Amino acid sequence: MTANPAxxxxxxxxxxxxxxxxxGPLRTGVAVRxxxxQEGDHITASAEQWRLFVAAVKAGRFDR
Structure with missing residues (x-):
């Protein structure tokens, strides 16, 4: 995934x-920056990777 989000x-x-x-939304996932x-690079994640990440955040896996 190398496209820029809309x-x-x-x-x-x-x-x-x-x-x-x-x-930013991509056709097959998301981009994060x-x-x-803003003019620099961004990383991308597939829809499944993003879903798993959000679920982990909501579950408190990254809380200190």
Missing amino acids: GWRASSRSQNVSSRLEV DSAL
Whole structure:
């Protein structure tokens, strides 16, 4: 997946942060970038990888 997403969005929970992750939809998954580096590279994940990541976040697997 090397295409650029049509539109980027950030979590509504990160509105008061100067640098945050943004997610953009792709035909076969998503792209993720740092909002401070909008002209830089992004990483991609398949739809299944993204679903598993979101499920892990919701389950608290990354909580400290």
